[in-house]
Amino acid sequence: MKSIFTTMLLLSFGMMVNAQEKAVDYKELQKSIPSTIMGYQLVDEIEGSSFEMSGMSYSTASARYEKADSQLDIAIMDYQGAAALYTSASMAWSSGMKYEDDDQKAYGVTYDNAQGWLVYEKNDKVSELVVGFNERYIITVVVTDASENFAEEVYKQLNLNNLP
Structure with missing residues (x-):
């Protein structure tokens, strides 16, 4: 979860700029996180918080999954002031x-007008993707024991169109 912590830290700095309405309640975000995905099983309950x-x-909202020796973390974040972060990122x-x-290898990616950043740690086989979705949400997918583009494959399976 180190990567998710880093993302949250970056978001905290971005909160200094007011730009949009109140963030959606975490319970709404939890609805977009699946209980299983691509053969990975949820380890604990889907977590969430609002501030x-x-x-x-x-x-x-975030969740951890496991499949054999591989772990998968998914997080969805929304916060007031995201527009300022989106512009620069x-x-x-x-x-x-x-x-x-x-x-490692890192590069920008685009999905249906959503911009993101993919990092692949070659030696540890960790695929990490951070995507700015709908000019409001930050989606993070981190997969261990994975191929370079596996985090992208997971991201494409998420049903994000249900987000408010």
Whole structure:
């Protein structure tokens, strides 16, 4: 869950800018996280929380799955002020930015006008995807013991059109 913590930290910094209405309740986000996906079984209950303070708000829902030796983490986040983060992040993600060395490979991706960033840790076989969806939500998918594009395959299976 280290990657999800990093994403939440980035979102916290973005909260300094007010840009949109109150974040959707975490229970609504939980509805978009499946109980099983691509053969992975849910380990515990789907978690979630909402936070409000001084006109700012954010909410998150997350789940951990297992399949043999592989773990899968999915998180959906919404918070007031996301538009400011989207502007800077999606510009970088869509600019064709790429990085590669002997240990990892990282590059921007696009799905139906949603911008994202895919990182593959070659030695550990960890595929991590962060996507800005619908100019409001941040979707994070992290899979261990996986191929480079497996996080993308999981993302494409999520039913995100139900999000408010």
